[in-house]
Amino acid sequence: MHYICPVCNTENKSELTFNITEYICKSCSKLIDVNRSSSQKVIKKPTENVVLEVGQKGIIENVQYTVVAIIVRKYGSDIFWREYFLKDYKNNDAFLSESDGHWIFLKSIHSEDVKKEQNDRIAVLNTKNYRWYETTPCSVDSATGFFEDKLSFKLATYKEYVNGTEMISQEQSGNTNHYFFGKHISKFIIKKSFGISQMPNYSGIGIVQPYYLDVKQAMNILSITGLLICLLQLYVSYSRTNDIVFEEAIKFEDVKSKEMISKSFTLSGGSAPLKIEAHSDVDNSWANFQLSLVNEKTNEITYASKDIEEYHGYEDGESWSEGKKSADFNICGVTSGKYHFAISAEKDGSVIIPLDNLKSPDSRVEISRDKTGMINVTETGLGNITTFSDAKALEKDTSSIAKLTRESFGHQKLDSLINAEAINLSTTPINNSVTIKATWLPVSFWNFAIILITMIIFFSIIYWGRYLFNVSKWKNSSNSPYPQSS
Structure with missing residues (x-):
């Protein structure tokens, strides 16, 4: 036209x-x-x-x-x-x-x-x-x-x-x-x-402007995602086949300057923490163990070291104590597979067992040792008491009471004799081992719960945001379905 x-x-x-x-x-x-x-x-x-x-x-x-x-x-x-x-x-x-x-x-x-x-x-x-x-x-x-x-x-x-x-x-x-x-x-x-190069800028909220997110679609996506997470969590939980995977008392003497290799064990199911519990009868002493978890398929090694220590005493009229005889920790995120442990351990070598009234075969002397290692030698006929710093000092001393003691015990090695007799006569359990137990824990529901809570919070924010959006959209209307602030 x-x-x-x-x-x-x-x-x-x-x-x-x-x-x-x-x-x-x-x-x-x-x-x-x-x-x-x-x-x-x-x-x-x-x-x-x-x-x-x-x-x-x-x-x-x-x-x-x-x-x-x-x-x-x-x-x-x-x-x-x-x-x-x-x-x-x-x-x-x-x-x-x-x-x-x-x-x-x-x-x-x-x-x-x-x-x-x-x-x-x-x-x-x-x-x-x-x-x-x-x-x-x-x-x-x-x-x-x-x-x-x-x-x-x-x-x-x-x-x-x-x-x-x-x-x-x-x-x-x-x-x-x-x-x-x-x-x-x-x-x-x-x-x-x-094919327009420039467009008018947005200002305010349009009368039919959609909310920035599709709330219904977001709810569907989050619901399906939550259901899949729940199903996955159930599968991971019920596919577990192991509980305690390792438990053994390891003697310090057996792992002195070497490692003990445990039997292999298999973990099945989803990844979860491996809890390590250790106990040793320390008494005013310490013990330490080193543990390596070895994945036999990948040769991946997870290393851990832990001290066990317990001390107590009596000072200024009051008793005190610190530490404990057990320790535990988790190796996190252990996946399914075949594993073994490599374990080494050591203890405090300075532990002294007290000894009371060790008599010589001829009854001429008696030996006592306190917790500090001090040796008291009593000459039974005269009642004289002589104190030595330790058994080795007694063996090397040239005094008459030292010579008498060595003669009375038949020139035995006094240090070994005192230690052996103290162990035989002691009523306190001797700390000669550390017991290690490994438990593959149930799959944690904490991360699962965090994800679900986060999803719920996210949806709540979206839902509340849409409400505020609609309130703002209708603020210029005299027929708004939403309460308007005065």
């Missing part, structure tokens, strides 16, 4: 063929009545934030549309929004409405398809309820393009009904009512469809 402006003789053309009543000359901006071929008035050109042009083509929902007209509407003194009139190749109408960077794609619907309820506060379309948002009076601020109907400059009223990302818009001008069904459309789709 070609139209020559009767005012400035500029050619105005459109590739589409539809009945045009009026058009606005692209050159002189006069509103031209096609039938009369005369100018009605000068119309202000749309400029601010107008990103499409008359004649521009774009594809929306797999249909190619052409922009045939643009109207900028005005509410009050400073609120504007833009309406783009579209037609497809069959001359079917569609519309794009943009306000504050938020876009709505609309199509005409029949008025009889819309039912009103609750004093026009609810509009029903295809059994779906739409809540009245607001009624907005507006006027035409600027326009351009081709129009099937006469362009009305009277005050028009828009009444919007909203349900999520969809809306019903009722346009009333005089006694005429037009209804439109609209839904949110992403500005990125508009940008790509029409």
